[in-house]
Amino acid sequence: MTGDTKLGFNIKTNKDQPLLVFNERGIYCPQADLYIDAWKPVNRCIITHGHSDHSKFGHKYYLTHHFNVPIIRHRLGNIAVKGIEWGEVFTVNGVQFSLHPAGHVIGSSQVRVEYKGEVWVFTGDYKLQDDGVCQPWEPVKCHALITECTFGLPAFNWRPQQEVMQDINSWWADNKTEEKTSVIFAYSLGKAQRILKHLNVDQGKIYTHGAIEKMTEVLRSIVDFPPTELITRDTKKQDLLGNIVIAPPSAHGSSWIRKMVPFETASASGWMAFRGARRRRAVDRGFVLSDHCDWQALLKAIKSSGAEKVICTHGYTDIFSKYLRSIGLDARTEKTQYEGELLEVEKVEV
Amino acid sequence: MKAFAALIKQLDTTNKTTVKVRALAEYFRSASDTDKVWTIALLSHRRPSRPVNTTLLRAYAAELAQIDLWLFEDSYHIVGDLAETIALVVPQTAEKEKERSLTDYLNDMIWLKKEEDSVKKEYLQREWSILPYYERFVFTKLLTGGFRIGVSQKLMTRSLSMATEIEEDILAYKLMGNWKPQSISFQELVLDERSGDQDSKPYPFYLAYALEDELPALGTVDDWYAEHKWDGIRAQLIKRNGAIFIWTRGEELVTDRYPEFDRISTNIPDGTVFDGELLPMIDGKIGTFNDLQKRIGRRTVSKALLEKVPVILRAYDLLECEGDDLRADAFMERRIKLEAVVQRVDNPLIDISPLVEFEEWEDLEKVRAKARDMKSEGLMLKRKDAPYRIGRKKGDWWKWKLDPMCIDAVLTYAMRGHGRRSNLFTDYTFALWRENESGERELVTFAKAYSGLTDKEFRAVDKFIKSNTIERFGPVRSVVPELVFEIGFEAIAPSSRHKSGIATRFPRILRWRQDKKIEEANTLDDLKAMIIE
Ligand SMILES: [Zn+2]
Ligand SMILES: [Zn+2]
Numbered sequence: 028m029t030g031d032t033k034l035g036f037n038i039k040t041n042k043d044q045p046l047l048v049f050n051e052r053g054i055y056c057p058q059a060d061l062y063i064d065a066w067k068p069v070n071r072c073i074i075t076h077g078h079s080d081h082s083k084f085g086h087k088y089y090l091t092h093h094f095n096v097p098i099i100r101h102r103l104g105n106i107a108v109k110g111i112e113w114g115e116v117f118t119v120n121g122v123q124f125s126l127h128p129a130g131h132v133i134g135s136s137q138v139r140v141e142y143k144g145e146v147w148v149f150t151g152d153y154k155l156q157d158d159g160v161c162q163p164w165e166p167v168k169c170h171a172l173i174t175e176c177t178f179g180l181p182a183f184n185w186r187p188q189q190e191v192m193q194d195i196n197s198w199w200a201d202n203k204t205e206e207k208t209s210v211i212f213a214y215s216l217g218k219a220q221r222i223l224k225h226l227n228v229d230q231g232k233i234y235t236h237g238a239i240e241k242m243t244e245v246l247r248s249i250v251d252f253p254p255t256e257l258i259t260r261d262t263k264k265q266d267l268l269g270n271i272v273i274a275p276p277s278a279h280g281s282s283w284i285r286k287m288v289p290f291e292t293a294s295a296s297g298w299m300a301f302r303g304a305r306r307r308r309a310v311d312r313g314f315v316l317s318d319h320c321d322w323q324a325l326l327k328a329i330k331s332s333g334a335e336k337v338i339c340t341h342g343y344t345d346i347f348s349k350y351l352r353s354i355g356l357d358a359r360t361e362k363t364q365y366e367g368e369l370l371e372v373e374k375v376e377v
Numbered sequence: 378m379k380a381f382a383a384l385i386k387q388l389d390t391t392n393k394t395t396v397k398v399r400a401l402a403e404y405f406r407s408a409s410d411t412d413k414v415w416t417i418a419l420l421s422h423r424r425p426s427r428p429v430n431t432t433l434l435r436a437y438a439a440e441l442a443q444i445d446l447w448l449f450e451d452s453y454h455i456v457g458d459l460a461e462t463i464a465l466v467v468p469q470t471a472e473k474e475k476e477r478s479l480t481d482y483l484n485d486m487i488w489l490k491k492e493e494d495s496v497k498k499e500y501l502q503r504e505w506s507i508l509p510y511y512e513r514f515v516f517t518k519l520l521t522g523g524f525r526i527g528v529s530q531k532l533m534t535r536s537l538s539m540a541t542e543i544e545e546d547i548l549a550y551k552l553m554g555n556w557k558p559q560s561i562s563f564q565e566l567v568l569d570e571r572s573g574d575q576d577s578k579p580y581p582f583y584l585a586y587a588l589e590d591e592l593p594a595l596g597t598v599d600d601w602y603a604e605h606k607w608d609g610i611r612a613q614l615i616k617r618n619g620a621i622f623i624w625t626r627g628e629e630l631v632t633d634r635y636p637e638f639d640r641i642s643t644n645i646p647d648g649t650v651f652d653g654e655l656l657p658m659i660d661g662k663i664g665t666f667n668d669l670q671k672r673i674g675r676r677t678v679s680k681a682l683l684e685k686v687p688v689i690l691r692a693y694d695l696l697e698c699e700g701d702d703l704r705a706d707a708f709m710e711r712r713i714k715l716e717a718v719v720q721r722v723d724n725p726l727i728d729i730s731p732l733v734e735f736e737e738w739e740d741l742e743k744v745r746a747k748a749r750d751m752k753s754e755g756l757m758l759k760r761k762d763a764p765y766r767i768g769r770k771k772g773d774w775w776k777w778k779l780d781p782m783c784i785d786a787v788l789t790y791a792m793r794g795h796g797r798r799s800n801l802f803t804d805y806t807f808a809l810w811r812e813n814e815s816g817e818r819e820l821v822t823f824a825k826a827y828s829g830l831t832d833k834e835f836r837a838v839d840k841f842i843k844s845n846t847i848e849r850f851g852p853v854r855s856v857v858p859e860l861v862f863e864i865g866f867e868a869i870a871p872s873s874r875h876k877s878g879i880a881t882r883f884p885r886i887l888r889w890r891q892d893k894k895i896e897e898a899n900t901l902d903d904l905k906a907m908i909i910e
Pocket of ligand 2: 080152341365
């Protein structure tokens, strides 16, 4: 039985409460009266990154890394947001906050919170592998670590990105030989740019769906990407043949895509590690590529943080925290409304 | 192994039949003869028997992956496939020195079976650490069980036919029967034209499609025969050169499991092949599928079991008579010969599936409505002048099954799905009301079901489960009883192994009754009332 043993935390602030708590609105710092990645509207919110489950609409005041500012502005409109540098410390009622690279997507941060010598870190979503697009993850020492564990199972072990990108490029080349269009589905923030950055531009042209084009345009001010061409009503089928199209998962099965026949489809996600996920009828090919940590990376990150207490949020929280307890850590789970892993799966499956 | 793993990967990554056939034909053109024979064997369920039990496999894999067994088990539950789990958690730590063939590995497995556990462990852990991911997966799959890669025997035969230019039908016949991959050559199995030594060989079964249109669309009543659709095991009973052979539709030779037929061997003329249904016949009445279940899978049958659940063959076709292949003849003519042979056998162990009399299509509707009283699943419609075809073909045979029985039940437990649905709770347990000793209504579990909802509904139910969990037991959660579903099933029988006292056959979710409150769900007594005595 893997019942949820609540170990309870001993670390207390002056007011006899933990530095960070989970309430119905989000992750809350009572001493500073502010939230991190709140899922319901709050006054002041630190945002780890631009994915929709971590950066919700409706907060009065947003604070995030300055690379993330154009991203959430693009998604949420004209919000009140301040961008800061990595490592820049700001103090609220004695609590010191700073942001540190999380390596998940451009502008993604871990949040370090310190009060009277006690340090907590919330990882947000993160990966250890340098993807060549966003600022790579950096370890941050802390007493208590709040970590995601989307892929917190020993069954997840990512291959080096270089190998996966080689596979993607040769899949594209094969389709080109068969005079087919390659359509790859990728989340419009993160995965799309990661693939785009490493496509072999000598093989042909790279076309995009509107959602991808717009987000990439926003990010071009931060990172250099190969040229892309937006698919419009005037784009002809013959123009696309042999070339590659990057589209959001929601485009799968739409009339937009049916116009491109003959085509081969592919999906790039950590879930593609599972044969069951790969085999489902939705796509012709699955590439195992994730912006989250695999099993070993999670363990490495926890180890390098030096944390004795670990709180596991979204993903295989029960199993992962049970494992952490078995290796002597004080670990437990907390319920959040983050759903990064479901976003990827559901959108492809529709 | 590399080439075979690449083939499996190709077959596994496409849904397109043409691509599969092409890949397989290409493999059959390039692989060595022994590898070809083994590939045919594996794709027709002729795997060598398991050299290592799965308990040991799990323990060896967890040890090599340096994780606790519980963590391995939890991972297995989420991945959903043992070989895949092992391949995923075990790291490749070395390179293989030389490439070994599929045949080498299968010979290893035959050898390994007789070895001691320590040898097994050393062998497996070594192979796991030197094989790259996909080869590791395929290798482990060979140890654990069949590949579900959408390659039917028919598809394999078609590919082999493309590669060898031998007709598909001829190949299908050649590949049936009780050959052993370790002792037969490709020449003997596939290329040679043989006579004799084929006594046991069954014919490929002709399979019916479910009726698509209204009955009148079939044309004139006079062109058709109708029979009941019996709910047993489809089988061919063969008598050639003095010996009896029984084959099931799964192409399994099961003669030993039904020794009752030996007693009447002399009654059956040589050169006879019946097609029919093995049915449990208890005190002159057809038993339930649950009864038959007790006989299936028992290689050795005790005398007591033979008496408790005797089995008969209800014949409905004659494929061979006096050594002649009758399959090209019209069904009408085969039927006349069938009646004559059954009469000659003159033993209740082989009876004939009676024809249903009807003059108008409407007559059949009435018969079908009462099929359950006859212990049948519905009706079969067979064109009088049709030959006996190979495999599933439309047009001449139609099955017209009864609508499933159904009952409204309450969702009480949920478990995560496997594979692509491993994030969602999609395996459900359902309960019905009953009154306990103190006169209170309580819910009692009666069936598990997992198919039948749309992805959208699954997500909605999943969300409900996640926010209405009462308790977690490993992967299983008990859920606040609030949702009602209509559960359909094919048959029902009393069972002492079930908490509810009832076993249902093929339970599945028909629909989500969002209009019903749990108080309106059915009772166990409602379910019991459906049992036909
Ligand atoms: Zn994210
Ligand atoms: Zn997330």
